[in-house]
Amino acid sequence: MTGIDPRISQTRAAVGEAVRALLVDEGWDAVTHQRVAERSGVGRNTVYRHFPDRLALLAHGGNFVDDGHHAPITGDVRADLAAELRCFRRELFDGVVGTVIAAIFERADRDPEVAPLRDRLVEMGAGQTFDLVRRGMTDGLIDPDRDVADVVASLCGPVLYARFCQGRRPTDEAIDRIVDSQLRPG
Amino acid sequence: MTGIDPRISQTRAAVGEAVRALLVDEGWDAVTHQRVAERSGVGRNTVYRHFPDRLALLAHGGNFVDDGHHAPITGDVRADLAAELRCFRRELFDGVVGTVIAAIFERADRDPEVAPLRDRLVEMGAGQTFDLVRRGMTDGLIDPDRDVADVVASLCGPVLYARFCQGRRPTDEAIDRIVDSQLRPG
Numbered sequence: 282m283t284g285i286d287p288r289i290s291q292t293r294a295a296v297g298e299a300v301r302a303l304l305v306d307e308g309w310d311a312v313t314h315q316r317v318a319e320r321s322g323v324g325r326n327t328v329y330r331h332f333p334d335r336l337a338l339l340a341h342g343g344n345f346v347d348d349g350h351h352a353p354i355t356g357d358v359r360a361d362l363a364a365e366l367r368c369f370r371r372e373l374f375d376g377v378v379g380t381v382i383a384a385i386f387e388r389a390d391r392d393p394e395v396a397p398l399r400d401r402l403v404e405m406g407a408g409q410t411f412d413l414v415r416r417g418m419t420d421g422l423i424d425p426d427r428d429v430a431d432v433v434a435s436l437c438g439p440v441l442y443a444r445f446c447q448g449r450r451p452t453d454e455a456i457d458r459i460v461d462s463q464l465r466p467g
Numbered sequence: 468m469t470g471i472d473p474r475i476s477q478t479r480a481a482v483g484e485a486v487r488a489l490l491v492d493e494g495w496d497a498v499t500h501q502r503v504a505e506r507s508g509v510g511r512n513t514v515y516r517h518f519p520d521r522l523a524l525l526a527h528g529g530n531f532v533d534d535g536h537h538a539p540i541t542g543d544v545r546a547d548l549a550a551e552l553r554c555f556r557r558e559l560f561d562g563v564v565g566t567v568i569a570a571i572f573e574r575a576d577r578d579p580e581v582a583p584l585r586d587r588l589v590e591m592g593a594g595q596t597f598d599l600v601r602r603g604m605t606d607g608l609i610d611p612d613r614d615v616a617d618v619v620a621s622l623c624g625p626v627l628y629a630r631f632c633q634g635r636r637p638t639d640e641a642i643d644r645i646v647d648s649q650l651r652p653g
Contacts, residue, residue: 306577310496383573386631390566391492396634403632430633431625431641435648437632438624439617445572446589446623447616448582455617462621462648 293341295321296328300342305380309388312338336394340401342381351409358417362436362460365410369437370451372406373444383445407433414463422464435463479527481507482514486528491566495574498524522580526587528567537595544603548622548646551596555623556637558592559630569631593619600649608650618649 299321303311317338318325332338352364372378382402389399414432417423423432439459443451451459485507489497503524504511518524538550558564568588575585600618603609609618625645629637637645 308495308573308577380573380576383569383576387494387566387569387573390569391494399632400634407632427644428641430629430635431637431644434625434628434633434637435621435645438626438628439620440624441632442620442624442627443616446585446593446627447620448586449616451617451620455614458613458617459621466652 292323292327293331295323296331296338297342299323300338301377301381304339304342304384305377309339309384312342314338336398339385339395340398354409354413358413358420358422359460359464362410362413362417362463363457365413366436366440366456366459367453369406369410370440370456373440374450379444407437410436417464424465432463436460478509478513479517481509482517482524483528485509486524487563487567490525490528490570491563495570498528500524522584525571525581526584540595540599544599544606544608545646545650548596548599548603548649549643551599552622552626552642552645553639555592555596556626556642559626560636565630593623596622603650610651621649622646 296317299317300312303316303320312335314325314328314332314335317323318328321328328338332341352361352368354361355364373382385395385399385402389395410433411429414423414429414436418425418427418429436459440451440456443449482503485503486498489502489506498521500511500514500518500521503509504514507514514524518527538547538554540547541550559568571581571585571588575581596619597615600609600615600622604611604613604615622645626637626642629635
């Protein structure tokens with residue numbers, strides 16, 4: 282077994298960076314093989330070889346986005362949920378993820394090919410929150426009769442709303458309150 | 468004083484309808500004076516006269532969206548909040564509002580002209596929820612030391628998240644739980 286050719290991972294990283302930059306600067310319609318090639322400095326044929334269609338390009342751009350940005354698990358579900366929501370806040374407010382997400386939301390409604398990409402991104406983004414909520418239910422911290430997806434929506438939704446509707450970063454205290462509102466009293 | 472010429476309100480209604488249809492079917496870039504004129508059957512010069520630039524077109528399309536879709540106020544803050552969240556759910560899931568909102572979120576990040584349009588839409592959409600939360604604080608139902616905007620985000624955010632991230636309509640029971648999670652215990 283040989284390792285992955287470092288030139289290939291460089292190429293893929295440069296393409297992912299270019300996809301995100303184009304999405305942020307000019308929006309979805311700018312993400313074409315031609316423009317990605319120009320922006321990344323990677324040859325157009327090479328871009329096509331690695332990413333045969335636009336959706337592959339966008340999926341690749343999205344994948345980079347969420348690369349390892351989760352909070353470490355300590356076992357204290359309450360603290361771990363708050364730490365994970367702080368990561369979500371950072372992703373949404375400090376980088377390009379918010380813009381990429383908005384572009385995907387907008388497109389997912391009218392392009393059935395984009396819906397699976399959205400689902401994959403959400404799974405990557407919220408998977409750890411799901412697991413923590415399930416653990417909270419096992420531990421008795423969260424009402425086990427509730428629907429897990431509803432609890433996840435009540436945790437992540439306020440941060441999403443603050444980003445897109447209010448343009449206003451939730452404080453650490455606000456995040457602690459969001460977590461506590463989903464825990465059983467006591 | 469004479470009333471508004473009914474032909475003018477017909478024209479404006481037709482233009483608003485065309486803006487929303489174009490946004491939903493083809494996205495933001497399709498909302499041009501030319502395309503709106505074609506789609507609405509209103510003359511291009513007339514469209515320009517009423518809406519001198521694209522932002523005016525989009526603002527008009529957005530304004531129609533939220534026209535009178537609020538729940539009636541009964542004075543029971545808990546019930547009124549739940550009714551208002553059900554209206555928000557209907558707007559997001561049953562009509563074109565969700566798609567229009569996603570287009571505006573996506574564009575607001577990179578177009579400073581769109582940010583005020585987003586703010587106006589959010590104010591129209593969430594204004595009644597704000598008022599109800601303030602009343603709940605006066606009545607002792609909601610902790611008055613909390614930030615009103617944070618409470619609004621915790622009420623509307625889960626519905627927004629369910630729409631855009633989960634593609635999953637919250638049940639009536641889920642909405643009641645969202646409201647209760649923001650009320651003081653007891």
